[in-house]
Amino acid sequence: MSNLTSDEATNPYRTNLRSAVDWGLIAIGLPILAGLAFPIADRSGEPVGWFDGTNAPFFLVGFVLAVIAAAFAPKRVWGAWVELAGVAFAWLLPLHLMNGGLMLSDAWGLWLFLFGTMVLLWRVMAVFAGVPGWTRSVLVPGLFGLGLLVAWEQLVTGFSVPAILLPAPSRILVAIIHNAPVLWDDFRQTVLTSVLRGYVMGCSAGFLVAILADRVPFLARGLLPLGNLASAIPVVGIAPIMVMWFGFDWQSKAAVIVVMTFFPMLINTLAGLGNSERIQLDLMRSYGAGYGTTLAKLRLPNALPFLFNGLKINSTLALIGAIVAEFFGTPVVGMGFRISTEVARMNLDVVWATIAVAALTGSGLYGALAVLERVTTAWHPSMRGR
Amino acid sequence: MTRRALPVTVMTLLLLAAWYVGAAWLNWPQAVETLMRASKPTGVADVLAQAYAMKRPILPTPDQVVVELWNSLTGYAPTSPRNLLFHAWVTAEAALTGLAMGLVLGILLAAGIVYTRTLEASLLPWVIASQTVPILAIAPMIVVILGNIGLTGLLPKAVICMYLCFFPITVGMVKGLRSADPLWLDLMRTYSAGGLRAFWSLRLPASMPFLFASLKVSVAISVVGAIVGELPTGGQAGLGARLLSGSYYGQTVQIWAALIMASLLSVALIAVVRGLELVLLGRAGAR
Numbered sequence: 001m002s003n004l005t006s007d008e009a010t011n012p013y014r015t016n017l018r019s020a021v022d023w024g025l026i027a028i029g030l031p032i033l034a035g036l037a038f039p040i041a042d043r044s045g046e047p048v049g050w051f052d053g054t055n056a057p058f059f060l061v062g063f064v065l066a067v068i069a070a071a072f073a074p075k076r077v078w079g080a081w082v083e084l085a086g087v088a089f090a091w092l093l094p095l096h097l098m099n100g101g102l103m104l105s106d107a108w109g110l111w112l113f114l115f116g117t118m119v120l121l122w123r124v125m126a127v128f129a130g131v132p133g134w135t136r137s138v139l140v141p142g143l144f145g146l147g148l149l150v151a152w153e154q155l156v157t158g159f160s161v162p163a164i165l166l167p168a169p170s171r172i173l174v175a176i177i178h179n180a181p182v183l184w185d186d187f188r189q190t191v192l193t194s195v196l197r198g199y200v201m202g203c204s205a206g207f208l209v210a211i212l213a214d215r216v217p218f219l220a221r222g223l224l225p226l227g228n229l230a231s232a233i234p235v236v237g238i239a240p241i242m243v244m245w246f247g248f249d250w251q252s253k254a255a256v257i258v259v260m261t262f263f264p265m266l267i268n269t270l271a272g273l274g275n276s277e278r279i280q281l282d283l284m285r286s287y288g289a290g291y292g293t294t295l296a297k298l299r300l301p302n303a304l305p306f307l308f309n310g311l312k313i314n315s316t317l318a319l320i321g322a323i324v325a326e327f328f329g330t331p332v333v334g335m336g337f338r339i340s341t342e343v344a345r346m347n348l349d350v351v352w353a354t355i356a357v358a359a360l361t362g363s364g365l366y367g368a369l370a371v372l373e374r375v376t377t378a379w380h381p382s383m384r385g386r
Numbered sequence: 387m388t389r390r391a392l393p394v395t396v397m398t399l400l401l402l403a404a405w406y407v408g409a410a411w412l413n414w415p416q417a418v419e420t421l422m423r424a425s426k427p428t429g430v431a432d433v434l435a436q437a438y439a440m441k442r443p444i445l446p447t448p449d450q451v452v453v454e455l456w457n458s459l460t461g462y463a464p465t466s467p468r469n470l471l472f473h474a475w476v477t478a479e480a481a482l483t484g485l486a487m488g489l490v491l492g493i494l495l496a497a498g499i500v501y502t503r504t505l506e507a508s509l510l511p512w513v514i515a516s517q518t519v520p521i522l523a524i525a526p527m528i529v530v531i532l533g534n535i536g537l538t539g540l541l542p543k544a545v546i547c548m549y550l551c552f553f554p555i556t557v558g559m560v561k562g563l564r565s566a567d568p569l570w571l572d573l574m575r576t577y578s579a580g581g582l583r584a585f586w587s588l589r590l591p592a593s594m595p596f597l598f599a600s601l602k603v604s605v606a607i608s609v610v611g612a613i614v615g616e617l618p619t620g621g622q623a624g625l626g627a628r629l630l631s632g633s634y635y636g637q638t639v640q641i642w643a644a645l646i647m648a649s650l651l652s653v654a655l656i657a658v659v660r661g662l663e664l665v666l667l668g669r670a671g672a673r
């Protein structure tokens with residue numbers, strides 16, 4: 001635990017420049033002060049300054065007031081909430097300027113101001129990161145993601161980056177809403193039809209073969225090195241072969257997924273089954289328990305963390321396998337099909353909408369498995385709070 | 387040694403046998419049709435011979451694939467686009483560039499996460515979430531988009547590889563940088579050594595075993611990334627392009643040869659990493 005506070009812990013009376021000056025506030029204040037000298041927008045080639053008749057000073061004053069008010073808050077966390085409100089208020093400035101028909105590129109005053117808001121957001125996150133509980137585990141990553149999205153939106157719209165290169169998050173959201181029926185059909189074809197079936201088949205095949213290999217050690221000793229070799233083979237490469245064999249519909253996608261998910265599940269299950277301790281097994285034998293009972297009551301519960309590890313790895317692999325296989329041939333629906341056709345038609349916002357759906361699906365699958373793992377393996381040491 | 391060699395040999399032989407049976411079964415209808423059209427005898431032996439010797443089989447036999455591999459490796463100069471070594475090199479180049487970029491990104495992120503509590507709380511969840519984005523599936527699109535702004539060739543593929551392989555490196559390095567013995571860290575402090583000094587002399591060496599474990603995973607992943615990144619460039623160089631052109635023209639033997647070459651490439655690169663590990667860690671006195 002060597003961090004900034006260790007100095008103060010050893011010598012509370014030590015005063016130096018580092019502790020006497022609030023460098024964070026300087027990092028926020030200096031760029032904004034410097035930015036006051038620059039224009040914040042331009043109106044058909046004419047630069048517009050901070051005090052040229054727009055409501056811009058209103059947002060600047062609100063931001064500064066929030067920082068000052070936060071300094072007087074009785075608790076740092078309360079102050080952080082006030083600062084957060086100030087940041088959110090300050091982020092309205094570019095929207096206000098664009099509503100007034102102004103162009104934002106080349107306006108260094110505005111960009112320095114927005115940089116200052118980002119530094120303040122970082123300070124807020126630093127405060128929240130010190131509070132255990134949901135503020136630390138949910139709010140801080142949420143604010144980080146929000147900050148990234150806002151920066152993306154501001155930069156893309158401010159510098160009017162063409163949508164063909166990178167659409168703004170707001171445009172992607174609009175595309176999701178407008179194309180909801182199409183995206184739902186793709187989701188149903190790719191995820192509900194191909195991925196779920198292939199995932200269940202591949203994972204249960206790996207699991208069953210692992211149980212079999214556990215009974216027949218000869219099989220395990222022969223399969224494990226082959227499994228390690230298989231992890232080096234680029235399994236997505238078999239997609240064209242599977243499409244040739246099983247046709248364009250979900251069967252070929254499920255086949256790719258089965259091949260991709262089989263070995264991770266096999267290896268993890270075998271590792272999990274070997275996880276029970278000698279003394280536990282001896283105890284089971286002293287109870288007169290047979291192979292089946294030992295498996296059901298002792299070894300499978302002990303293997304659960306490994307099983308979930310395999311299931312989690314496979315959840316992303318399955319999605320990848322299905323979408324890649326759709327590049328090699330598909331009925332005219334599905335995420336892979338949508339991405340490849342809409343790229344060709346230069347509808348990049350629809351493509352990004354599909355990517356967003358895929359990312360949400362992947363995170364959702366992973367998250368659901370993580371919750372299930374937490375519920376079923378609450379006893380495991382890795383689940384203890386840190 | 388025999389305890390492991392025998393089962394592996396038996397399983398490999400079983401796999402090969404299953405492959406031959408599968409090839410006969412899948413190619414059977416086509417073989418019968420060919421023989422009928424040529425009005426040749428259609429006894430079991432004749433059909434079997436035909437099924438194992440087809441030019442565009444549904445499933446080629448292992449010997450056909452090996453012959454194709456051998457011919458393409460020895461029949462042409464290594465710089466010729468008809469030689470698989472040339473394509474493997476194109477893929478390896480992208481994979482290794484991406485791996486190097488991923489290594490830099492992964493170590494920087496890990497150092498940031500280990501040293502900054504705010505970064506640990508805010509960035510680490512997103513690093514994990516980033517891997518649930520099926521980037522491999524979106525890779526062809528990234529290549530097309532980067533191609534639109536004039537970035538073609540090696541770089542887009544390397545970016546995909548970087549995205550795929552930074553994750554194991556970050557996770558491994560976070561663990562590795564934290565694995566330095568607290569007693570030693572305290573000793574460094576009594577020597578009044580700064581944070582940077584402790585990083586170079588203690589944390590970085592302590593993380594090396596973790597780094598190499600991650601690198602072995604990353605190298606295999608980055609080969610996959612490079613191959614998928616080659617898919618949309620259609621018909622140009624690289625093992626992925628071979629896969630795609632084989633799929634276009636129904637050249638199944640070519641697909642299988644490219645696939646085997648790709649896994650050989652992964653295995654070779656992993657072996658290189660393992661060799662580096664032995665040399666470096668051996669020199670550091672780890673084993």
